Amino acid sequence: MTDLLPFLVIGLTTGSVYGLAAMGLVLTYKTSGIFNFAHGAIAALAAYAFYEVKVVRGLPWPVALLVAVVVLPPLVAMLMERVTRALAGATTTMKIVATIGIQLIITGALLAHYGAAGLTFPAFLPADTIELFGVYVGIDQLVSACVAALGALGFFVFFTFSPLGVRMRAVVDDPDLLSLAGTSPFAVRSWAWLIGSHFAAISGVLLAPLIGLDALLLTLLVVQAYGAAAVGLFASLPMTYAGGLLIGVLAALATNVVSGSVVLSGLPPAMPFLVLFAVLLLAGKRRLVDIGATRPTPPQPPLLGPRTARIVALVVIGIGIAVPFLVGAKLPVYANALVFVLIFSSLQLLVRTSGQVSLAHAGLVAVGAATFSHLAVGAGLPWLVAVLLAGAVAVPVGALVAIPAIRLSGLFLALATFGFGLLLENVVYRTGLLFGASGSLPAPRPDGLGGDLPFYYVLLGFAVAGVLLVAAVGRSRLGRLLRAMADSPTSLATLGLGVNVTRVTVFGISAFLAGVAGALYASQGHSATGTPFTSFTSLTWLTVLVLCGAARSAAPLAAAIVFAVLPAYGGGEADGSSGWMPVLFGVGALLVALHESSARRGRSHVSAEWPTGSRAAERIGSPGRAAARERVAHRDVDSAVRVRVGAAGGAR
Amino acid sequence: MTLRVDGLTVRFGGNTAVDGATFEAPLGRVTGLIGPNGAGKTTTFNACSGLLRPSAGQIRLSGKDVTAMVPSARAQRGLGRTFQRMELFDSLTVEQNVAIGREARLARSRPLKQLWCPPAERTEVREATEEALELCEIGALRRETAGSLSTGQRRLVDLARVLAGGFTMLLLDEPSSGLDTAETKRFGEIVIRVVAERGCGVLLVEHDMALVMSVCEYLYVLDFGELIFEGTPEQVRASDVVRAAYLGSEAA
Numbered sequence: 001m002t003d004l005l006p007f008l009v010i011g012l013t014t015g016s017v018y019g020l021a022a023m024g025l026v027l028t029y030k031t032s033g034i035f036n037f038a039h040g041a042i043a044a045l046a047a048y049a050f051y052e053v054k055v056v057r058g059l060p061w062p063v064a065l066l067v068a069v070v071v072l073p074p075l076v077a078m079l080m081e082r083v084t085r086a087l088a089g090a091t092t093t094m095k096i097v098a099t100i101g102i103q104l105i106i107t108g109a110l111l112a113h114y115g116a117a118g119l120t121f122p123a124f125l126p127a128d129t130i131e132l133f134g135v136y137v138g139i140d141q142l143v144s145a146c147v148a149a150l151g152a153l154g155f156f157v158f159f160t161f162s163p164l165g166v167r168m169r170a171v172v173d174d175p176d177l178l179s180l181a182g183t184s185p186f187a188v189r190s191w192a193w194l195i196g197s198h199f200a201a202i203s204g205v206l207l208a209p210l211i212g213l214d215a216l217l218l219t220l221l222v223v224q225a226y227g228a229a230a231v232g233l234f235a236s237l238p239m240t241y242a243g244g245l246l247i248g249v250l251a252a253l254a255t256n257v258v259s260g261s262v263v264l265s266g267l268p269p270a271m272p273f274l275v276l277f278a279v280l281l282l283a284g285k286r287r288l289v290d291i292g293a294t295r296p297t298p299p300q301p302p303l304l305g306p307r308t309a310r311i312v313a314l315v316v317i318g319i320g321i322a323v324p325f326l327v328g329a330k331l332p333v334y335a336n337a338l339v340f341v342l343i344f345s346s347l348q349l350l351v352r353t354s355g356q357v358s359l360a361h362a363g364l365v366a367v368g369a370a371t372f373s374h375l376a377v378g379a380g381l382p383w384l385v386a387v388l389l390a391g392a393v394a395v396p397v398g399a400l401v402a403i404p405a406i407r408l409s410g411l412f413l414a415l416a417t418f419g420f421g422l423l424l425e426n427v428v429y430r431t432g433l434l435f436g437a438s439g440s441l442p443a444p445r446p447d448g449l450g451g452d453l454p455f456y457y458v459l460l461g462f463a464v465a466g467v468l469l470v471a472a473v474g475r476s477r478l479g480r481l482l483r484a485m486a487d488s489p490t491s492l493a494t495l496g497l498g499v500n501v502t503r504v505t506v507f508g509i510s511a512f513l514a515g516v517a518g519a520l521y522a523s524q525g526h527s528a529t530g531t532p533f534t535s536f537t538s539l540t541w542l543t544v545l546v547l548c549g550a551a552r553s554a555a556p557l558a559a560a561i562v563f564a565v566l567p568a569y570g571g572g573e574a575d576g577s578s579g580w581m582p583v584l585f586g587v588g589a590l591l592v593a594l595h596e597s598s599a600r601r602g603r604s605h606v607s608a609e610w611p612t613g614s615r616a617a618e619r620i621g622s623p624g625r626a627a628a629r630e631r632v633a634h635r636d637v638d639s640a641v642r643v644r645v646g647a648a649g650g651a652r
Numbered sequence: 653m654t655l656r657v658d659g660l661t662v663r664f665g666g667n668t669a670v671d672g673a674t675f676e677a678p679l680g681r682v683t684g685l686i687g688p689n690g691a692g693k694t695t696t697f698n699a700c701s702g703l704l705r706p707s708a709g710q711i712r713l714s715g716k717d718v719t720a721m722v723p724s725a726r727a728q729r730g731l732g733r734t735f736q737r738m739e740l741f742d743s744l745t746v747e748q749n750v751a752i753g754r755e756a757r758l759a760r761s762r763p764l765k766q767l768w769c770p771p772a773e774r775t776e777v778r779e780a781t782e783e784a785l786e787l788c789e790i791g792a793l794r795r796e797t798a799g800s801l802s803t804g805q806r807r808l809v810d811l812a813r814v815l816a817g818g819f820t821m822l823l824l825d826e827p828s829s830g831l832d833t834a835e836t837k838r839f840g841e842i843v844i845r846v847v848a849e850r851g852c853g854v855l856l857v858e859h860d861m862a863l864v865m866s867v868c869e870y871l872y873v874l875d876f877g878e879l880i881f882e883g884t885p886e887q888v889r890a891s892d893v894v895r896a897a898y899l900g901s902e903a904a
Binding site: 473476477478480481483484486487488490491492493494495496497498499500501502504505508 | 701702703722723724727728732733735739740741742743744748749751752753755756757759760761762763765766767768769813814817
């Protein structure tokens with residue numbers, strides 16, 4: 001038992017910081033309806049700001065602390081409030097894309113400027129140890145834990161008792177009613193962003209000495225925060241803090257338990273995801289209602305008539321056939337781009353037709369790549385069979401992550417897929433389960449077509465087939481049902497359709513295409529490794545697709561060119577996920593999200609302002625409030641207030 | 653296929669929206685469910701179609717307990733509904749809206765059925781669509797986008813969609829709200845015709861007393877979630893209890 005105590009201390013220290021960060025995340029999510037994927041990036045930004053002032057500029061540490069946790073957060077909060085305001089009425093997908101854009105901008109810039117290798121964070125707290133209950137505890141640890149705990153406690157008191165705190169809770173409960181009562185929800189929300197940003201910044205500065213200055217690692221603080229927020233069911237602040245402690249302690253204890261085992265070494269970092277996943281699996285739908293959910297935008301009419309479109313498609317294929325004779329030594333770049341046409345097609349199938357977001361797509365592609373190698377080399381299957389089976393294996397893997405989340409809303413699916421991508425990256429890639437002990441597996445090309453030129457045409461065939469498949473799905477019964485589902489899933493269910501089956505089916509088709517693309521990627525590069533398929537890559541892919549107009553049929557082609565071809569002619573980057581490229585994509589995706597939501601507001605009718613019938617029905621699970629909303633929607637304000645009062649009276 | 657509701661109770665926190673309602677809607681009859689604003693009518697509907705889970709009570713279709721079933725499973729057993737705020741597929745055409753009524757029912761929860769429509773089913777969908785369009789007299793609107801229609805036309809599309817689904821028990825939620833007198837009358841005629849031709853049952857939640865009195869053969873009256881009266885339209889009209897409930901709500 002005493003062996004475990006030091007781990008418990010570490011766990012409580014980090015857990016306290018996670019809890020603080022998670023409270024900021026939940027507060028901003030509840031008041032703004034926007035789940036801030038960039039929350040961890042803000043923490044990273046603060047830690048790097050501290051580093052910049054202290055180490056690079058050589059100023060004393062109190063100045064650095066002042067800049068990192070006092071000056072920086074209000075600037076971030078102002079940006080976030082501006083973005084929130086501009087995103088009013090945006091679709092769930094666009095809200096996710098916007099904050100992922102911000103995350104890419106911050107993390108990408110930090111990576112590009114400071115490099116991917118971790119830096120040593122200057123210790124500014126005394127590192128002496130004192131004995132406490134028979135355990136030696138570092139003073140820095142003690143200070144971190146106390147600061148985080150006091151912050152959390154202070155905020156809880158403020159939230160429960162102060163007038164502003166009460167107004168914040170009112171925004172959380174029902175912004176419409178609050179504005180009827182004469183308080184602007186916007187002003188309250190600005191305060192929430194301010195507090196949320198401060199919490200992120202403080203946790204970044206407290207965490208950096210413990211885990212080192214690593215932009216990616218600090219950005220992933222948001223994942224610990226998800227897990228903690230999930231424990232509080234994305235609503236309760238004390239439970240969220242407790243969730244942070246739980247995750248911190250579990251991860252620290254797991255570190256102790258698994259030390260020495262290679263297979264399990266990825267378990268501690270995966271802990272928050274496992275907690276998140278368990279909550280998504282166990283919590284009922286009615287306890288997890290995405291407060292920011294809106295109807296997806298209906299598909300736009302095509303730019304070109306069917307005949308013109310067909311001619312354009314043939315011309316594009318013609319150019320594709322001619323490419324090898326025009327580009328000389330750059331042929332592998334274009335062969336790679338063809339694989340990306342397939343990848344972006346599979347992502348587009350989700351985003352466009354079903355309004356869902358997958359942030360584990362790189363993981364699914366990696367599963368395809370590894371499976372292909374095992375089947376083609378290990379089991380000696382024919383090339384084509386191995387490629388198709390690689391796709392088939394990705395389907396149940398995709399379904400495994402989609403099924404618990406899909407019955408909830410798009411946001412929770414995005415969270416679950418992002419966590420799943422991290423799990424693959426941390427546990428599976430590293431431990432050799434997928435890519436073997438060396439982290440790389442051989443991947444053959446088909447017999448007789450192994451040369452760069454013939455294989456280019458094989459890939460062209462697959463890319464065309466993939467695009468055609470996505471188009472065929474759009475025209476099939478599934479496509480019709482998905483278009484209808486974009487307007488009203490509630491009425492589809494009452495007409496007898498199992499809508500969750502529909503969602504999983506389209507996710508499965510998308511996973512199949514991703515798996516096949518993974519096999520082809522490996523085959524093109526002669527080897528299968530996990531390196532190019534991180535969760536950061538998944539985020540970059542999504543932003544590139546949105547940047548290229550996810551709703552348009554030509555988007556996968558455009559995205560493949562932007563992601564895989566342009567970098568080869570630019571600064572010599574490998575592809576779009578290295579150097580400053582992610583920052584550009586982040587900016588682009590953010591702008592697209594803002595533009596789309598303003599365009600939506602422009603043509604919106606009452607339904608964008610007031611909860612629609614389907615939302616009201618989805619929210620029926622959140623009692624009292626749903627009834628109140630339904631009445632507010634009828635402008636029946638008096639009875640709405642009555643219902644709320646009645647519900648509140650009954651709940652207490 | 654009778655819809656039978658026994659002791660239905662729905663609570664939202666401390667607020668009891670429906671309190672022990674018991675009623676029955678048999679085939680071949682238009683049954684009315686009326687009551688002042690906030691009496692719990694739509695909540696009752698949502699509980700019947702499975703959009704919310706009742707706190708107590710049972711819902712039976714042809715004697716089979718469906719209380720724990722999801723909405724799509726109840727629909728597969730023949731229970732169809734419309735929505736007070738017309739949950740149409742706004743970006744699709746009228747014809748596509750109505751066709752989905754049948755397609756959704758054929759596709760059920762089977763992945764392959766959802767993906768592919770066999771030729772025989774294609775004919776079935778087309779025939780059901782045509783029949784429903786004709787019955788509701790909206791064939792001329794078939795190429796219009798549902799989002800661009802007037803409220804009266806949207807009501808008819810909503811009805812046609814649920815008719816195309818071939819349901820045997822129809823729950824119609826305030827079909828006359830937003831309609832003018834002539835449109836309401838036409839709607840009532842279509843409902844009577846459907847029940848006569850198909851022999852299906854209809855449960856109607858309605859505010860418009862003229863429509864209720866002209867189409868319903870039997871009425872249940874809800875007030876504050878409780879069933880306060882049941883009987884034929886004539887009996888309801890003569891009832892002091894019902895009159896008090898309505899006058900009371902207007903005076904408040």
